[in-house]
Amino acid sequence: MKRELIVMRLADMVRFHPDQITDRCSACGADVAVFPSGQKIMRHYRDVVLVCGVCRPPGANAKLAPGANLEPFQTHRKQ
Numbered sequence: 001m002k003r004e005l006i007v008m009r010l011a012d013m014v015r016f017h018p019d020q021i022t023d024r025c026s027a028c029g030a031d032v033a034v035f036p037s038g039q040k041i042m043r044h045y046r047d048v049v050l051v052c053g054v055c056r057p058p059g060a061n062a063k064l065a066p067g068a069n070l071e072p073f074q075t076h077r078k079q
């Protein structure tokens with residue numbers, strides 16, 4: 001099964017993480033942000049595919065990346 005990492009579009013984000021990176025959605029090409037937890041997944045699973053939350057709304061079997069539940073506390077509001 002293809003592994004997908006669901007990430008947020010930059011345009012939809014009201015907060016940012018200081019260590020996030022930006023990449024592209026594999027489906028629509030939108031700019032997306034990958035938080036550190038997602039970057040860990042990308043390093044661990046080399047074949048992981050990035051998809052934005054618009055192309056792939058998280059379903060019942062979507063799981064949070066390890067550590068992702070803590071990241072809201074590490075983010076800052078965009079100016």
Ligand SMILES: [Zn+2]
Nearest residue numbers: 025028052055
């Ligand atoms: Zn997309």
